[in-house]
Structure formats: C-alpha cells, structure tokens
Amino acid sequence: MMQEPGAQALFDKFGTYILPGRVDDPRRGIDEALEAERIGLGAVWISERFALKEPAVLAGAVSEATSRIRINGTFYATMRHPLVTASIANMMQAMSDNRFGVMFARAVPAYMKMMGAPAITMERLADYISIFRRLWTGEEVRYEGLLGTFPSLKLTDFHDGPKPPIIFTAIGPKSLEFAGQYCDGVLLHPFVSPTGVKNSTKIVRDAAEKSGRDPMSVRIYHNIIVAPDLPKDEEDAVVRGRAITYFELPGFGDLIVEINEWDKGVLDLVRAHPKIASLNGKPADQAYTRQELVDVGQLLPQQWIDEGAAVGTAARCADQLMDYLDAGADEILLHGAGPKDMGPLTTELKRALAAKGL
Template structure:
C-alpha cells in the first residue's frame, strides 16, 4: 500500500521556497506521493514547484476539475508536468457539480459520466497522436479534436503518457472510472462497509467486463482522521471532521453512504440546515458513533495501526493530511507499510 500526503498551500503561493521545502520534507519522510487539489487555486502550478526540487516522490492532482478545461489544454499541461517531473506525474480528474461548471467556470455540462468518459478518451486520442504518431480524429458528442500539426506537437515524449485517475461517487461514475481510467479516487465521505459492499464489487465487475485486471487498476482513498498531540488539538480535529461529515452528508448525492448504515434520515435534516444557513449547527447532528464509523479516531501512535486494519486490505493508496511532527509521521508511514 502506498501512502500519499495531501498538500494545501492556502495563501502562501508567493512563498515558493516554503512550498518547495514542504515537498522536500514529504519526500524525506518517505511518502510515496504528494496530492494537490483544486480548491482556491490552480492545482497544477505547485506540482511544477515540487517537481523542481524532488527526485523520487510521485506528484498527483486530486483533483483537477476536468470540465473547467478542454481535453486539449489538459493534455498539454499533463504532458508538460510529466516531462518536467521525469515521469512522476499522475493526472487526477473530477467532474465537480453542474452549478460550479456552468455558473462558476462558465463551461458546458453534458452529464458527468458521459462527459468524463469522453474527456478521458479524448486525452488518449491526443496522446496517441503525440506519442504514437496516429492521426488525431476524435469525434464525440461533448468534445471534438481533429487538428494537430507538427508545429504544435510536443517533442519530448520519452516519458510516455501520464496516468489518469478519476474521482467517482455514484454507480455510473464508478463504472466510468473502471472502464476508462487507470484508477479511482474514492471520495472521503465513505466507510469501510460501503467501500467493501458497494464500491469494490462494482469496480471488480466492470473491470471484468472490460477484460481488465484488478492489479492494473489503482484504488486510492483519503480517510478522515481525528488525532492530536494535545487534548485541545484532538478536540479541534474532532469538530473539524464532524463538520466535514455533516457538510458532505447534507448533499443528496452522498445519501447512499448513510443508507448503508441505516442513517438515511440524517441527510434531509442536514440538507435543511444547510439551506437555512445553519452550518454551525450541522456538526451537532453527527454522533460519536457516526464519527467513528467514518473516521479513524485515536492518539497519533494509534491511528496508523487503525488505518492499516481498516483499509490495508481494501485500497492500494491512502492520502493523509500531515499536520503532525515529522518523527510521528515517519513512524506512522513505517507502521502502515509494515
């Protein structure tokens, strides 16, 4: 099992030295990868910063919003980062939701499963042209790419095409990931029970239909973790994770996870609070039982063994937040890999 570290740079984008030092620290600690997300900033820019000062660690987006871009612009960016990192880049894509695509990004929405399948196929058609010399002639319902001249074809193809992994929650998107991508990014709003009973069987069935081997498909998951070196840190982490569980639980798309545990009645209550600006009251509906079902809860020296016991037999990669001292993180990585 590989262990990745999530990377959030907040408002420090102007401190390049500090950002690069954090990438180096994660490589030194033994993490297998660093994952950047598209939240307040572009997720690709810091990947380039990290690639410049590291040698081994994998560099991944988790996620970049696919539908905010075209397959062509994404193909160029992913290619360049893979070359710049000498083959260490993985393109992690997600769909976002319709309102953000159409109202925030001002881009068209065709339905996430169909559009994501076409997006990934278009990427590979473009890369087939660049890396294998095939004519570019992709004609889909959402995207069309039919022109590529030598002047606009990248020259350095020695590192091959980047791997493409895809975020998925519902059945259609899970099927799409298993059909089209090199791996799946499981949403953090998930439990071992839902993963084992609902998600993994669907992945296995779809891979089998496509004649693909499970060992060639990567399952990655970022678990909720509640821990801290002091009682104050622990309580702050507990409230932070309760809020995130409540936030995701308010969304109808995530209701099946609650239904798996008989908590489907919680979703409309959380949803109503979210519509009435009751965000600060939503965590109060998350009991300790619900918290401990979704999250690994314990002292720093305990959580690594709990994470391994819960997920070591289910997933190929884990993504962890890294707010603990370096010696603690190093020991946690050792335990989870052991």
C-alpha cells in the same frame, strides 16, 4: 544501508494532500510537499480551487522541489481545452521524471453551471480520456462529437515515457463502474467506511473485468480524514466540520451513506440545521470555514466518525488505517491534518505496516 521496516510500504501506500481547503499562501504547498517526502510519504495530491490553487502551476513547482514523491493533480475536465490538459500532463511527466498523475473530479453540477462550464458528465469524460491517451502516444486526433469539433489535435513534441495514470474520483455505483471501465485508478470519497471500501472495490473490479480489463490494473485510492493527536477543538474542525461539507450536499452525502450502509435519517437533520438550510443549495464550504461548521457536525453519530475517519492517538489512527487496506484500498490519501502534524503518524504507520509483513 538497510531500510527501516515498513518504510517502503509507507512510501508505496500512503500520500497526503498539500494545501487542503482554502489557501492564502500557495508557496506553503512546496514546504508541505518537502515535509511529506521527508517523513516518508509516497505521494502528494493537489486539489483544484480557482484563485490560489492552480494544479498545473503548483505541480510544476513541487516537481522541482522534490525528487521521489508522486504528484497527483486534480482537474475539472471541461474547464480546459483538451490539448491544454494533455500538454500539462505530458510536460509534467517530462519535468518530474514520470512522477505525475492526472485526477478528474466531477464537481457539483450547479457549480459548473455557475461558471458557465459544461457539466462534467461521464460521457464527456470518456471522450476526454480517449483523446488524452491518443495524444500521449503522438497520434493526431480529429474529433467531432459531444465535446465539440476539434479538426486537428496533436502534441508536436510529446514525452516518450510512461503515460500519466488517469484517476477518477467516485462515490456512487455508476461512477465506480466508469472508473473500472476507463481509468487507471479510482479515488474513493472521504468518510467511506471499511464496509464502503469493500463494496466500492468490488464494483470497480467487476466493471473492469466485464470490460475485458485486468480487474487488478485499476488502483484503489482511499481518501481519509486523519486527525492524529490534535487538540479537541482542532480535531472537531478537521473531522466534524469538514464532514458537514460532504454530507450536506444533495447526492454526495446520500451516496456515501448508501455505500457505507448507514442511516440516511441523519442527513435530514444536517440539512435542516439553520446554517445549512439558509444556504439555499450553495455549498457549505463556499460559505463557512470548518470551525464555523463544528456545531452542525455535532449532529453526526460517533459511529460515523469512528468508521469514516482516523481520529485519536497516532497509534490508534495507524491501526485504524490498516482496516481500509484490509478492505481493498491499494493506497491511502491522508486528508485533514497537514504533513507538519503527521511525523508521529508515519512512525506508527511503519510499525503497523511492518507488523502486517508489508
């Protein structure tokens, strides 16, 4: 049986978040993963939000419900003992038949401090990654250093198969260089434009080459907000409301604007808005829903929406997403709309990918 044109490229190059944002029914994530697999996407991504979105538990459930789709789970490295994280990934590879990937996010330092967890610095992450990789080969690890003292760490029964890829979320030059030096993949931040993807890819590849690694061995994943064929109010919540949760954050918003070569003055307007100014540094997504941030989102220039997200008809979104592949992305993480709303988009993506000869 011949495969539909563009179907393999869709599976290889596109995935989606399941359970984006805050969650009240985590079981919905299994249905979303099944739907993502049914419409031909190749990966599901699970973010970490303490309460009803525990990536280890959800990844295990998804691996049993699905058969082909890749599963990437996000972890805050300093929240778990390294043997626990290494064991989760080891077991997930065994459970899923080698479909699991580990993603590390840095989180806002104030958020980690609030929980009494060590900040997720790149120095700490480098040591964690080294420990994980050694454990996954069956080595006994003795460590004394920045992470503390671990007299003897060993996975007594380890999965003797492909090691889980380690992916790092990165925005600024230093984190992109870190990914090039130490990681198997890097996930770029939402609202990074094609110009930003091109600039980011060069930093990652150059750092990998400088470290004596094959620059093409680091996979570039790009996280893009998509809102195909959505009603205007829902589109504004998915795109503009969510965008504010990124741009209002000191550091995060500035780095996105810099890599995209955009006007930084817009950030001052966003942060001066009464809803944001009254937070006193607390992240907006902890205080408001996306719908409640739509009015703040109206401050964002249309250019930022056009270049940083995929909005409009499914056909227009698909054509727009090709620009990010052309700019250097190896794989795209679709964010915003859920898998149940992506059927028409995946049909258009197969068309656009086949037209490119992929």
